[in-house]
Amino acid sequence: MSDTPTTSPPPKLSAVWVIPLLAALIGAWLVYSNLSGKGPTITLTMENAEGITAGKTTVKTRNVQVGLVENVRLSEDLSHTLLTVQMQAGTERMLVEDTQFWIVKPRVDREGISGLSTVLSGAYIELLPGTGGKPPRAYAVSDVPPPQLTGDGLFLTLISDVGSSVDTGDPVNYRNLRVGRVVDTQFDPDEKVFRHQLFIEQPYDVLVTQTSRFWETSGLGFKLGAQGFEAQIGSLESLIGGGVSFAVPDPNMSLGPSAQDGDTFTLYPDQEAARRALYSQTLDYVLMVQGSVRGLRPGAPVEYRGVRVGTVETVAWGFGYEGPSSMQQNPVPVLIRLEPQRQAQRTEVSMSRWRTEIAAMVDGGLRASLQTGNLLTGGLIVTLDFHPDTAPATLEETYRSVPIFPTVDGSGISKIEDQVNTLLTTLNSLPFNDIANNLNHNLDAMTQAAESLDALVANPALNSLPQQAEKTLVALQEVLESWRGDQNSAAFREIQSTLQKLNQMIDRATPVLETLNERPNALIFQDSAAPDPQPRAQ
Template structure:
């Protein structure tokens, strides 16, 4: 049998399905890239837009957005507004700051600033400007904002009280002006708003804690800006605030004397700014009884707000002088009386500050007028010439009653002191003009002529009398001289040679000479021994002094 060769069976080939390790690298890179994208996306917050009036100092990818000196974003794009009224800045905000994007959040550009209130932003001289954000956690979420032109005066969240002040005065305050309390700065003006319809300026003011507890419902605010000079009826008054208010403006507040402290204000309230403390004090008097004074004299020096006094005590004020619509006739007419409206306030005279107090004042004034109460204008100070209204009782006036003028009761007016003096001087001049001055002048001339003639006669008589007296005096002097000469002649004759008087005088002189000669020995003894007048004895021999005894050597 033939060997049949068997052919080997074919091998089964299997295809390899394993993945190459080369693909692992790009996959890892893709995962890392995706993770980085996710990480960047998770850290990146929303994009916001901020409207600025100009883009001074702002640069893309360089200008940061900060809050409390921490970077929370960066500027990505700057573009003009379509109407060219400003620029729109687009900025990327960090995700962890997204919750701060509320409609009450504020943005502003920080640059170096120099003002009366201080210097700020000096750090930007080296780092460049940045956009500051004042976060807020109130309000709804917002991604579009309008930047502030100036930094806010008070950061959000600062403890204290916001109040709104208003003033109709021409004087205006500005942002940053201080609020002073007893010399301490306790707040600032934040912003200003002018209401065109009301034509009133409103100021938002912040009072810092704990001073905000001093603001109550009876608190008054008044101006203390710079130096205030007031010329009043009582004289010149100067008021100043602190050194800061001398350079800028400022207000102060407090509860005027006589008012209760009131309840503390806990939320925004509205207050008026009064020109001065006195105006703030006077504003507390609500009720008033108004009267009209018809003045025939000048009202120069009388101003609205001038005091109305009764026996030196202030009981009211002047409300108006010659009000509009009060003229019944020609104001240039000599007989025109100028109406002056005054207000007597019941609370100043210990009466209720309400309608009952007003009625009590009216009853009292009516009774007093019938008893001689009169009003007059008086000068309060010679320096200022300011006038005030004075109410006094007079005994030399006739009884009167209250009159009526344009719906007001009128109080009778007495001429002021100057008018009375002028009237008296005028009467005196009239009396002097009525005197017969020509006749008196003629009589005086005649009298002066007679006096002059009498003086001339008296002068002549005096001259004659002087001559007579001179003659009499000369005769008396001559007689006395003659008598003296006669006496001298008689004495000379008595002492002449051979006269009896001469012989008697010679005998007297001889006797005196003899007497002195007898006394000579006695005087000699007394000279040697003065005690002889007291003690007796002793040798009375007068010893003569001897010379020196000769010695033996002297003998030859």
């Protein structure tokens, strides 16, 4: 038997270990795939989590999902909610300092109805990528979409006083044509003004110039002033939510250079205020009105022979500023503003020339007076016209450093009131009681006369009178017919003989009557005196 040792074959790897190894490799690949497919985790803050559900609410941009809300919790001070959002891979470049988030849900506002797609799917968070900057520790989620600050067009800023009704989403119109929209509205508590940001779309941005003026439009407006009743009706969109309109209010004014991106304009309450703001060069004067100024309102026109040349700025300007005693005898000061640019039809005018020429016109008899602008409303206007018969006057006298424009008593509403008062006084002095008593007495007498007439008409004898008159006329007609038919009767011959004798008598008496008509004393004196006897010669 041999002592040579024998070698055994090496052990083989059991197939049982292949399955766990393969599972480990797949798990590692899944972990790697999951980690590599995830983006950064961010935190969002909201006032409340209405409509937000962890594991369901998504984050989208341009309707593409880029993240998912994984957790919803309250902040430590319980003042707001915190959302933990897992973003997808490749979204890091979207998350910068000016990235904006807002909640998308069904909403009805001035821009219309939006977010209807979320009625069934639920609300989601919209992301607007930023342009740069270091990402913050948390992003705030807004309840409304941010203003759209990108696009082809012109961005402007409007400043308005407190009380403006313009809001984000309102249309911007040029002569009732929608050319843009209000994209943002903010209130400045320091200056106490509103700042509205407008976006004017191309190609309408060329319509905005440095001479353009902006004013509010309410869609439907009514105005009852000295010039009558005015109604303004805008588009349906502005009728529902209001809006902003712009134009060069005076077509005679030059348009000026085009507006630039970021320019600031003033928002005026109406078109007339915008038109007045267009006239930057003005001349101020004061009217010292002796009578009443009832019916005269700020904004009333100042006219020269029917053409508007200015505006009433302030009624009772500084009246009584020296104390109540100064109001007893002093006239009422009215501040007016002449606007030369209305007539010059130019952006710039020579103010020194206008002052000199107006002073010469006043020296020639130009005077101001209050006239009735509208009998229905009782509104007054200021009219300028020449009155050469008035006393001489100049513009050298001033009131609170403003020249006093000479005035005359016009045929305004005060004179009409005086005439009405005189008429009412005359009417009150009439004896209406006596007139009423006499009228009642006359009515009673007329009633009695009517009753007597009714009784007379009802009398049978009066009713038979027409028949008796008819019988008499018939008998007379028969007599005349009998005379006409029987000319040989004795009665007819007697009447004819009488008529012939009457004619003869008239013929004989005619000369006598003519003589008496010429000489009434012919019956006493002879017709002519006898001639004197003439002696005869021997």
